[in-house]
Amino acid sequence: MFKIDNEFKNANISRTIRFTDSLFEKLNETAHKNDISFNLLVLQCCKYALENQQLDDDLSK
DSSP states (O other): OOOOOOTTTTOOOOOOOOOOHHHHHHHHHHHHHTTOOHHHHHHHHHHHHHHTOOOHHHHTO
């Protein structure tokens, strides 16, 4: 289950990424509802996706 925490408050590597309008709005709304920054939410989402990804080997079983 996706859970918001403050593990990434000191993130310091800057990158530029582009979002679709609808994804940006959903992320922005979620960050606001959880009283966290947009950046912190994106970091949390990336961590969750990496930890829960299905590897190619998993798909062939």
